[in-house]
Amino acid sequence: MRSPPETDELDTPPRILMGPGPSTIDPRVLKAMSTQALGYMDPRFLDIMDDIQELLRYTFQTNNDWTLAISGTGTAAMEASIGNLVEPGEKVLVRTTAYWGDRVAQMTRRVGGEVVPLDVSGTDPLDPDDVAEAFAANDIDVFYICHADTTTGIRQPDMSELTDIAHEHDAYTIVDCVTSLSGVELHVDDWGIDVAYGSPQKCLSSTPGATPLTVNERAREKIQSRASDTDSWYLDLDLLMEYWGDERNYHHTAPVTPYYGLREALRLVAEEGLENRWERHREVAGELKAGIERIGLEMAAPEEYWLPSLNTVQVPDGVDDTAVIEFLMDEYDVEIASGLGELDGEIWRIGCMGYSARRQNVACLLTGLEEALEAQGYEVTEPSIEA
């Protein structure tokens, strides 16, 4: 017999989460998540699922019937989108030079799809001319776009222009809204997006485990007329909708607590109002950006593509980026992150998402950042916070 391991009662430091996600969970969401569990077929729980669907339609700005939460993280929603929409042999246009694009390309190959690589810079927004050229040269079926890139801090402009190109070629669009949903302007229907997914743990400030996804009528028809079943039974949207829709067939035991959390997070969005929430993200992240520039640091993303929910900052020459991250964590309990992949050591990634998008957090972070830089001999141009 193995003996039981000795462990302490759960206790975590009071971190302020200002990295690329998760953000700090809203206290109202935490409270909702402490509600007692219900069975997955309990009429009250089914009402809660209906509420989630209606609130998601508002948050995505869509009338899509197929609007649900995937039991899993953003990657599960990404995999559900690719796995359902892409049939073996179909061509997916994706920027493979970008971090998330590379992940989508790997998923595409796994479901038997063919990747058409959009071999353009991974750190700029997509250029509609490059996209049009790729469509003209290839018979594309599905086009993946990342609306808000958490690795580069770039917000993709011209969304309608990009989806128009796809539709002129009868292709379908999948848009990754993980870092934009509820924090940055997004109009799923008006922008002609066929499939979109978000994240509960970024601008919604809930917990991972119940991820928003929406599919329009056109994409639903494609999925329902597939010649072969999807590879994944668990992520089969047609089966999942038998649970979320009128049939109410058992599919899997819903992770009740993350669903409670998501519902409360979405209620908070509705109470604040989407436009006010987008504006709050712009305002608070704007204060962060101004403070960063006062210190003498440079934002990595150009102003016109700036993504308020995820701010990328150039690490100045001679500064140890990891030491700064550790200083902020040790002295201020503030979490920020380094760059991912090839941007490791080049940039810091500072999130300004949901409940974390607060002026007091920005003031705390800027004070700590200034101290961390001065500790390494960096001379700030001006104090980060205006007197």
Ligand SMILES: Cc1ncc(COP(=O)(O)O)c(C=O)c1O
């Ligand atoms: C743009 C983007 N897409 C997808 C994901 C994957 O989400 P998750 O880590 O929740 O699986 C992330 C995670 O940060 C992301 O930033």
